[in-house]
Amino acid sequence: MTRPAKRITSEDVARLAGVSRTTVSFVLNNRPGQSIPEETRRRIFDAAKTLQYRPHASARSLAAGRSDIVLLSIPDLPIGSGISRYIEELAAALAENGLTLVTHLEGAHGRPVADVCATVAASAVIGLLPFTREAAAALHSAGAVAVLPPHAGEDLEIMEPVGHAQATHLIDRGHTQLGYALPAHTALKPMGDERLRGANSACAAAGLPAPLALSTSLEIADAAAAVRQWLDQGVTGVCAFNDDTAIAVLAGLREHGLSAPGDLAVVGADDIPTARLASPPLSTVAFDLHQAGARQAAAVVAALAGQDHDLGTTEGSLRVIQRASS
Amino acid sequence: MTRPAKRITSEDVARLAGVSRTTVSFVLNNRPGQSIPEETRRRIFDAAKTLQYRPHASARSLAAGRSDIVLLSIPDLPIGSGISRYIEELAAALAENGLTLVTHLEGAHGRPVADVCATVAASAVIGLLPFTREAAAALHSAGAVAVLPPHAGEDLEIMEPVGHAQATHLIDRGHTQLGYALPAHTALKPMGDERLRGANSACAAAGLPAPLALSTSLEIADAAAAVRQWLDQGVTGVCAFNDDTAIAVLAGLREHGLSAPGDLAVVGADDIPTARLASPPLSTVAFDLHQAGARQAAAVVAALAGQDHDLGTTEGSLRVIQRASS
DNA sequence: GTGAAAGCGCTAACAT
DNA sequence: ATGTTAGCGCTTTCAC
Numbered sequence A, B: 001m002t003r004p005a006k007r008i009t010s011e012d013v014a015r016l017a018g019v020s021r022t023t024v025s026f027v028l029n030n031r032p033g034q035s036i037p038e039e040t041r042r043r044i045f046d047a048a049k050t051l052q053y054r055p056h057a058s059a060r061s062l063a064a065g066r067s068d069i070v071l072l073s074i075p076d077l078p079i080g081s082g083i084s085r086y087i088e089e090l091a092a093a094l095a096e097n098g099l100t101l102v103t104h105l106e107g108a109h110g111r112p113v114a115d116v117c118a119t120v121a122a123s124a125v126i127g128l129l130p131f132t133r134e135a136a137a138a139l140h141s142a143g144a145v146a147v148l149p150p151h152a153g154e155d156l157e158i159m160e161p162v163g164h165a166q167a168t169h170l171i172d173r174g175h176t177q178l179g180y181a182l183p184a185h186t187a188l189k190p191m192g193d194e195r196l197r198g199a200n201s202a203c204a205a206a207g208l209p210a211p212l213a214l215s216t217s218l219e220i221a222d223a224a225a226a227v228r229q230w231l232d233q234g235v236t237g238v239c240a241f242n243d244d245t246a247i248a249v250l251a252g253l254r255e256h257g258l259s260a261p262g263d264l265a266v267v268g269a270d271d272i273p274t275a276r277l278a279s280p281p282l283s284t285v286a287f288d289l290h291q292a293g294a295r296q297a298a299a300v301v302a303a304l305a306g307q308d309h310d311l312g313t314t315e316g317s318l319r320v321i322q323r324a325s326s
Numbered sequence C: 001g002t003g004a005a006a007g008c009g010c011t012a013a014c015a016t
Numbered sequence D: 001a002t003g004t005t006a007g008c009g010c011t012t013t014c015a016c
Helices: A010-017 A021-028 A038-051 A057-064 A082-095 A113-120 A133-141 A154-172 A186-205 A220-232 A243-255 A273-277 A289-304 B010-017 B021-028 B038-051 B057-064 B082-095 B113-120 B133-141 B155-172 B186-205 B220-232 B243-255 B273-277 B289-304
Strands: A069-074 A100-105 A124-127 A146-148 A178-183 A212-216 A237-240 A265-269 A283-287 A318-321 B069-074 B100-105 B124-127 B146-148 B178-183 B212-216 B237-240 B265-269 B283-287 B318-321
Touching (some): A010 A021, A021 A038, A082 B100, A100 B113, A113 A124, A113 B057, A113 B100, A154 A186, A154 A237, A154 A265, A178 A220, A178 A243, A220 A243, B069 B082, B100 B113, B133 B146, B146 B289, B178 B220, B178 B243, B237 B243
Parallel strands (some): A069 A100, A069 A124, A124 A146, A237 A265, B069 B124, B178 B212, B178 B237
Antiparallel strands (some): A100 B100, A283 A318, B283 B318
16 A cells, blocks of 8 residues: 555566666666667667666665765855855756755754765765864765865865955955954854955955954844944944845944945845845855856765865856945 | 775674674664563664664665655745755754655756655655646655645645735734735745735735735846835735845835835745844744744654644744834 | 564676 | 676564
8 A cells, every 4th residue: 555556676677678687787877898789778778768767776875885865964054045056056067977966954953964974875975064073984984985075174165265355345445444244153153264364365465454353143233333343443344254244234334324335335245135135235246156066066076986186266256246335 | 995994784783782683673673563672672772882883774775665764845946044944943853753854956957856856765755835746746656655745735834824914914003005025036926826815815804905916026126116006006015925025125115215114014024034134124924933844744754654644723833023114 | 582584676796 | 798696784574
């Protein structure tokens, strides 16, 4: 009753095509180094199609020791909608390599990522934030062949250029005293620090003092306090960790009866849909999720093949979008 | 090199505990109807622990025919951060039943959800939006034992009450001519229609005409046009499909030099973090994701057990948050 | 109460 | 070029 439809196995396909299961496996998996006549090939494909054959994933991965499943672990943090674009791109790029992406949201009450990794038999797992050494070890012992990023910080690579671009934008517009709005959420801290680092280097390169970094929650009062402080210190432009934080800064300004960019210029990051709806419309630096996803996919494929892989450069993937706030 | 660590199998555990693999399986899976001495049980648990034994998921699901994996399919639509709360709750509730949740973002270029379902050998798949009859069939033939929601619209159940609550809020505040801001994004249409339906019924119940429904993108000009139309028609309060859309409406008002709630009251839905940062802070109706997740989990568990399950009521899971915009 | 043995559906040496 | 065969690690029926 529970399982009325008997599964179609490769045996069925073999029988219909008049060959052995081995041949079916070879053809369907397109194994290299085999010379199988076009004719046989076609018969097998046809048989598989008419039978609507779907290889049993568990059986396959049990036998092969690999699973073609890639797990993306998303930490429990307030992520903007941008991330879903990234996931889509990543999934698409992986799919082109025959890999399937599934994602796991690390929640406080959910199960540890290593458990999930083991349960789905993922052969690779990607962390949005780098894994600690212990976490990585746990993942490996949970069966993951590849764990990315392999070295802490590598995935944050895109973060630093963002901060750099933000600061540069403001510097180009004549600001000499910058501020940086860090997110209050602790899980976001690593990312925030990375972006701040980028801003620092941009200032240093321009012979300017480092930005005055302040962290703020998404509460108006909190943001208003930060704004007060920046203004008191002579800051004229602030880069925000992301657009949400930038919108908070804008709200903080409004709270004081001030506004951007006159009293304080502000530039966000991520280009969320509501950025242009802000008052005033928010300047922001957007990055090329498509490229990021494709690059990450390439790294996974390489890691799965046991090769080291250079992530390449971020060149050209950032774009600053100038709106009224700066 | 690629696989230096030999897997720890149940055989190892059996050996260390001095029993057979059968017994290990019985104990570790806590199979009912077996009377195994506490002593033996303990030995097995200990052995498993010291060996750090992790059952091989693929082998298990191959043999058992079930996988304990639940796949959540998320359609390609601009989702707010609220959804991740829901996913977390759902994952936690499923975890309590020994089920593991993974999610798949349906992208234009990704693979079809049925493929993913087959690849991960999910035994249940949940759609955020209902599946078409064909899609559900494909999922079943991909190995899914349960596909939810079983009947179109059931998952949208929460949508209608939202619209109802929004309209009621405005009606309570004396508005008699309502507007409804539908999202322009086509993928969001089903949800939007459902919420609108709820608003319609609230108006009908109050003896008022149905809300003037207009759809708007997240572009200021677009929203401004809608605002113009509402105002021309004598609308004094509008419910927006979600907070993003509501923020667009606020921006549209601003574009005309007007503001909420004086010129037009507006109430959103979802209570996104930036709702309170809007100008003016946005009134919104929030719903209890925790409860929604737990209920969905219960439905999955029931479906997996082959039982029909009543989703229960939405009673008390909605909360309207009054801020300055209404 | 516990163990032996037969698969689950597939892959991959090894034969032919 | 194709078939034979032996597992992958686990569950589960059936004897003991």
